[in-house]
Amino acid sequence: MSEHKNIYRTLDSSGNNLLHLAARLEPSNKLNLISGAALQIQRELQWFKEVERFICPLSIMQKNSFNETPQTVFTREHKELVIEGEKWMKSTAESYTITAALIITIVFAAAIIVPGGSNQDTGIPVFTNSTAFTVFAISDAISLFAAVTSLLMFLSILTACFAEQDFLLKLPTKLIIGLATLFISTTAMIIAFAATLYLVFGNRNSRFLIPIAVLTCLPITSFVTLQLPLVLDLMSATYGRSIFGNISTLRKRQCRPRFLFHLIQSINMSPECDGNKVLVSQQVLIFLKYITTTYMIKYVLTTPQ
Numbered sequence: 001m002s003e004h005k006n007i008y009r010t011l012d013s014s015g016n017n018l019l020h021l022a023a024r025l026e027p028s029n030k031l032n033l034i035s036g037a038a039l040q041i042q043r044e045l046q047w048f049k050e051v052e053r054f055i056c057p058l059s060i061m062q063k064n065s066f067n068e069t070p071q072t073v074f075t076r077e078h079k080e081l082v083i084e085g086e087k088w089m090k091s092t093a094e095s096y097t098i099t100a101a102l103i104i105t106i107v108f109a110a111a112i113i114v115p116g117g118s119n120q121d122t123g124i125p126v127f128t129n130s131t132a133f134t135v136f137a138i139s140d141a142i143s144l145f146a147a148v149t150s151l152l153m154f155l156s157i158l159t160a161c162f163a164e165q166d167f168l169l170k171l172p173t174k175l176i177i178g179l180a181t182l183f184i185s186t187t188a189m190i191i192a193f194a195a196t197l198y199l200v201f202g203n204r205n206s207r208f209l210i211p212i213a214v215l216t217c218l219p220i221t222s223f224v225t226l227q228l229p230l231v232l233d234l235m236s237a238t239y240g241r242s243i244f245g246n247i248s249t250l251r252k253r254q255c256r257p258r259f260l261f262h263l264i265q266s267i268n269m270s271p272e273c274d275g276n277k278v279l280v281s282q283q284v285l286i287f288l289k290y291i292t293t294t295y296m297i298k299y300v301l302t303t304p305q
Helices: 002-007 018-022 037-054 068-075 079-110 130-160 171-199 206-239 247-253 258-267 270-304
Strands: none
Touching: 002 068, 002 171, 018 037, 037 068, 037 171, 037 206, 068 079, 079 130, 079 171, 130 247, 171 206
16 A cells, blocks of 8 residues: 555656645636635635645655645745735625624614613613514614624634635634624614514504515515625535545545546646646546545445444
8 A cells, every 4th residue: 555655656757746736726717616715715725635635644745856845835826816815805804894883883872772762760661561672672682792793703804814724714714603693683683673663653553564574574685695605605615525525425436437537637737737647647546546445445344244
């Protein structure tokens, strides 16, 4: 098995191993299929980490003819993409920070100036015993706490150091939490406003609830329609299945020519490596055969007789 590892330790005349090739920047026509520079650098990091899992540990620190390790190649190739990802993250966080701050201001003021006012003698709100007032109070509190959490998440993104490894999990997780809590805050704020309308103008008329419910669903639906794709992309890229999938999925796919072709095409090839495409493809096939053998041995040893 060590002989197989030695086979793909060096792939071309420049001394690049498989991880050196995986560290190269993917062509722009493939990167543009992913929305947002932050998600693009995340995908590049995921690909690099996935290949790193399967190679010989010595190859991780192996240097090529230019005295560069795979990590050095990755940093050099993705320098501009990391800068673009930082700008994308900051601009996105700044926009949502303003929204969260406005929501905090509104719901905090609404909590002090309750609908209907308060009793001058006792200071207790006039509509204390009303169900709609209870809905207003709970929704307003949820909106405030969720908006504060969202604001803190976005501020933590703005003050981050934006190291390339942060784009793998740390920054996307903060953005997901920020967007999720902002959605909760916006929804709760709209519900609180609807409850206030019913308290002040409904006159305990249940028919007044129908137009209020319709109007309440309109901004919530708009927010979900516009922002949900971004949240789903972030969650899928961050917590979805890995590039190679789990072991059982890989074992099913590794013998399929279509899967092998996809992996070969996924190797990040730079223009100067065009002459070595055939060599690289052959070496990748050898590498995949090694993975196949390894997993089949593990499967046989771990499967109960």
